[in-house]
Amino acid sequence: MAVTLADVAARAHVSAATVSRVLSGNYPVAEETRARVMRAVDELDYVVNGPASALAAATSDLVGVLVNDVADPFFGIMASAVQAELGGSKLAVVCNTGGSPERELTYLTLLLRQRAAAVVITGSAVDAEEHTSAVASRIRRLAANGTRVVLCGRPSTAAPEGTAVALEFDNRGGGRALTEHLISLGHRRIGYVAGPADRTTTRHRLDGHLAALSAAELAGDASRLTVHGPYDRSSGYAGALALLDREPSLTALVGANDTVALGICAALRSRGLRIPEDVSVTGFDDLPFSSDMQPGLTTVRLPLQAAGRRAGRLALGHEAAPVGGVERIAFTVVERGSTAEPPSRGGVPRSSAAGCVG
Amino acid sequence: MAVTLADVAARAHVSAATVSRVLSGNYPVAEETRARVMRAVDELDYVVNGPASALAAATSDLVGVLVNDVADPFFGIMASAVQAELGGSKLAVVCNTGGSPERELTYLTLLLRQRAAAVVITGSAVDAEEHTSAVASRIRRLAANGTRVVLCGRPSTAAPEGTAVALEFDNRGGGRALTEHLISLGHRRIGYVAGPADRTTTRHRLDGHLAALSAAELAGDASRLTVHGPYDRSSGYAGALALLDREPSLTALVGANDTVALGICAALRSRGLRIPEDVSVTGFDDLPFSSDMQPGLTTVRLPLQAAGRRAGRLALGHEAAPVGGVERIAFTVVERGSTAEPPSRGGVPRSSAAGCVG
DNA sequence: TTGTAAGCGTTATCAA
């Protein structure tokens, strides 16, 4: 990689400045000169030195994308969508924080160091004052540098006023709608396998659930019928078993997200309980696998891909920020086979459930 | 972001060189001086300018990761694993190529421009001479620059001798083992919904399938019982229907990967066919959802996460390259409920299949 | 152990 601008300039018999102008294309250059330069570029197989041009121009073509874990489709879909909007010039730096506040700060610092053009922060925040303010100060710093900051699925309160634009998921509304759906089917004893207690997303979804219960005057038992755990399958599995042991008469189980719901379903099957005949189950997010589950999972659909694309465009400044800097993303309740009316009191006893052998 | 090395140096009453030494930590500095510098750094909230230091030191802390699409768990898992190994200093630049040769080249050029420390290329290659050589020349270029190139799941032939280290999946072996499993169960009419015809992965998996068929003298019908399509659910769905129309007596369907198999299962259910009683189904990769399907999907497990981690370590030079620069990754056949003996000739007619209603 | 100074490869200002 010895070939530099100067080499190209020498070969084309022009100055380095001219080569730079031809390459960036934002300055008038005589057609004949341009052709000569391009030929030299081709002949020498010249490739611009990114760091050098970033330094001189004080720009960068890196866009940071903070996610919990790209291997989780929830984040993978958003990261993919952001990347798709970046086009052929910007590069997406995907950072797995694993939900850890420390790593979040580390990556924000790294992106600050890279003078990233933009940063998209996805997923919920840890709900602790010290961490919130630490993140906020990094964001302020980034914004002051000219780095665009976009929150995608994180409350706008994570960033100081005016430093970021936020796309918020209506977790509270979705949580409420889902539980209302169950209540309208006739369910009265509803278990809830929630996410980690300290995340905003967990709290909002749970708030919505509780609001629905309260409205139906069913909130009395709520805390006894709620367990917390990570947003993964095994948490759903363990949580479902724990709740069933605590309250065997449950007729519905709400998962913090689809992955948790998957675990819940596996746990129910392990107990010989049918879905939805014995117990109804719901998820949240509507990940791709949810419609293929047997039965299909009733859940709240979040337009993850659309939100990610939007975040990408906002990161590039290709799209105007919403007024107030905050936009609420709409959700949809998707009713599938995993929810139904609760078993009638005099119905078939549960133990006969395992009897279906095709 | 006005504060620079010089500012810190001034504040600490030392030279810029000393500050640089303290920060990089690879040069002896008096303890007292170091403390003074660190205090100045803290007080000024100094953050190194990445591009500037990359330029001066001719190094970079970017590692490119080429994937088809991070939203696809197959790639998401590998990308996540690579990233996990990068630790708190290197950043993963995830590039979605969508399987397109052009975009692959574009991204390789972009990474070349960034002087990336390493590049991990995942997934299959498009099997066309012109593209193969174009990619090979980019790889040669990267390697010449000191960029480490790691192929993860792509044949080592994609890179010129000595320019890259490769972790190869045994797609041929896995494909063969799976079909042998079906044959051993008694299947004789096996359909195959393959991936795009021009990918190496597609060809290798199909080769293995054909090898197994040939060994059992069943290869005669193979091409009639094979259809091609993308590696997605809808291809599995459409492919399965097409094959069933072409040959209604099929007793087993092999999917190019788990996602395709998911579509196959949906198609079978839409026809009222039971899995595995009427038709056995297999996938490939063992993605997380495969064990949760009903019935569980028989498939070939590729250690995607382990391979990704390995690739990450190789990219950092933290691990010695395998001898010859190529390592074959072992697979495991995972037998689950989606495969069983074919229906006996005099068995229950298929039309009764839809009769199970719990 | 520390300082001086010469790059690193671009971009951008200012003349011409």
Place this chain on the structure above:
DNA sequence: TTGATAACGCTTACAA
């Protein structure tokens, strides 16, 4: 329309 030339902010011989 083009060319000198001074930044850009850091690293690293080389000296002290």
